[in-house]
Amino acid sequence: MAVTIRDVARASGVHVSTVSRAFSAPHLVNPETRTRVLAVADDLGYRPNRAARALTTGRTHNLGLIVADISNPFFPPLIKAAQAQARLRDYQVFVADTDEDPKVEEELIQTLTKQVDGVLLCSPRLTNKAIERLREDVPFVLVNRRVTGMATVCMDVARGAGLAIGHLTGLGHRRLALVTGPRGSWTSKEMQEAAAATSEADVAFIGPNQPTEQGGRAAAAGVLASGATGVLAYNDLVAIGLVEGLAERGVDVPGDISVIGVDDILAGRLVRPRLTTVAMPTAAAGRIAVDLLLQSVDSRAAMGVTMLETTLIVRESTGEAPR
Amino acid sequence: MAVTIRDVARASGVHVSTVSRAFSAPHLVNPETRTRVLAVADDLGYRPNRAARALTTGRTHNLGLIVADISNPFFPPLIKAAQAQARLRDYQVFVADTDEDPKVEEELIQTLTKQVDGVLLCSPRLTNKAIERLREDVPFVLVNRRVTGMATVCMDVARGAGLAIGHLTGLGHRRLALVTGPRGSWTSKEMQEAAAATSEADVAFIGPNQPTEQGGRAAAAGVLASGATGVLAYNDLVAIGLVEGLAERGVDVPGDISVIGVDDILAGRLVRPRLTTVAMPTAAAGRIAVDLLLQSVDSRAAMGVTMLETTLIVRESTGEAPR
DNA sequence: TTGAAAGCGCTAACAC
DNA sequence: GTGTTAGCGCTTTCAA
Secondary structure: OOOOHHHHHHHHOOOHHHHHHHHHOHHHOOHHHHHHHHHHHHHHOOOOOHHHHHHHHOOOOEEEEEEOOOOOOOHHHHHHHHHHHHHHOOOEEEEEEOOOOHHHHHHHHHHHHOOOOEEEEEOOOOOHHHHHHHOOOOOEEEEOOOOOOOOEEEEOHHHHHHHHHHHHHHOOOOEEEEEOOOOOOHHHHHHHHHHHOOOOOEEEEEOOOOOOHHHHHHHHHHHHHHOOOEEEEOOHHHHHHHHHHHHHOOOOOOOOOEEEEEEOOHHHHHOOOOOEEEEOOHHHHHHHHHHHHHHHHHHOOOOOEEEEOOEEEOOOOOOOOOO | OOOOHHHHHHHHOOOHHHHHHHHHOHHHOOHHHHHHHHHHHHHHOOOOOHHHHHHHHOOOOEEEEEEOOOOOOOHHHHHHHHHHHHHHOOOEEEEEEOOOOHHHHHHHHHHHHOOOOEEEEEOOOOOHHHHHHHOOOOOEEEEOOOOOOOOEEEEOHHHHHHHHHHHHHHOOOOEEEEEOOOOOOHHHHHHHHHHHOOOOOEEEEEOOOOOOHHHHHHHHHHHHHHOOOEEEEOOHHHHHHHHHHHHHOOOOOOOOOEEEEEEOOHHHHHOOOOOEEEEOOHHHHHHHHHHHHHHHHHHOOOOOEEEEOOEEEOOOOOOOOOO
């Protein structure tokens, strides 16, 4: 078995509680004793067992991070930032992938609750009701989803969508299409509402679609049928797929149709035409969400919505409307 | 506080040990008692506290998964598969990102050891010696790294590199360059050895480089200086960056220089020219590694190397050597 | 088949 | 400043 607090106590000739204090309440122990204990501990290779500690303190020093699909390029920067920030605060993070399935999402949360101090729920597919039920068990911070009374970090997609549509109408496009995301996606709904509010152009809604390249490719026919010359896609992957689907049908981007994505993933900078996109501050969101979560773990404070700005990055996939 | 085993015991009129058995040793308890207990537990919303269980059983039912950089597109499919497989076996996984830093890697492993039953170390940057020391504390499975006597899942990069080089020499290229990865990368070393073994062509080694698009772009000058007409890059990101860097210098791919990447990431299929690449079975590696790890957790069996095949995917970034 | 009791590694009153 | 004691939620002998 590994070396425990008791081994250290014996080897340094003090009681276990002194060893415990040497680690978790240094000011309560004689500096000399402390250094001696720490030296012995180091010597023996002692490391406190966090799970055991959690049992008495009620703090696991673990966080849960739940995403719909790790391999969606939108998430890794968020996960990375969240993980780094958690580490800074001496927290570890469980990462779980729900495969876009609300049931899995719920199960995952339930198995995690007891082992974490809080969970970060990113773009959840769960219903508001389910989320409200689950929050009884464990503190949450939501990312890109609003549920009244819950702490939330939102990237302002509505404004981003507005920016994108403004860009398109500014280029003379009068018939637009919004290629939507999966059912239940909050960002997709936000985008729809923002699009519906436009008075400058007609907007056709095409979807729901898989949030993938395939989803975008499959939407090409619908886009063509709509007669739109300017398109805002649910995300960059969908946008890239759409551009490919359009190209296969002999339609040029941006010559015939302008396309805008959302997320600013790496691939969007690499493809030709380089994708015009609404950039999401994912890393910042991850960092801030962790801080909020830790804050709410400590104080149980009720909290509101943190809005993060999105920006439009104009590249090559948008241009003047054809006439 | 949450509902504990004691609440369930009280509410169902049995002793806590009976409740415990109802969950973890069903065959030791009267079927009727069991159903009653489970019903009550369900009613109360009881969920066993895994951390507390771990304290007595010595099994946390958690795994650690350590990668150099989550936002490197190579890793997400591996993480996703590992995570799904772990879930299947009723395990949760801690994901940690070392930011390519060996020190961080070691610290991370040390803080994780007590909370996990085993760790998956992917493309570690640690020295063999450090890894061997750490293995005293916790079972490991390595991915893409060989350390004698340790369980390993390797994707056969050497063979993949051989395939790539064969493809290049087959197209008439006689001066090749290998754009290597970061110092300490096992795959990079494997590739170098495979390349050095070629008798069909001269191979220049250019590196070490950051395993990123920027790294590839920065290597363009070196590649040009080497006079090579065929290049194998450390990974797709580097390859894509290299193609861009070359283009900026007026060099055409594949007209003037052929470029091959490694990994088969999404972006490689999306860019033009579409990238010829050595595909890595990352998802399979994640799945298999988890199974091996769980196996070694149960049986402490010594284990060897599992080799996974790589394949060459020829697309548009390679062509006949110019003369 | 069930209960009683000890203990996993640690922290947190409470004494001294 | 340090030791004593109890107990976190659970499993696991040992008896009955």
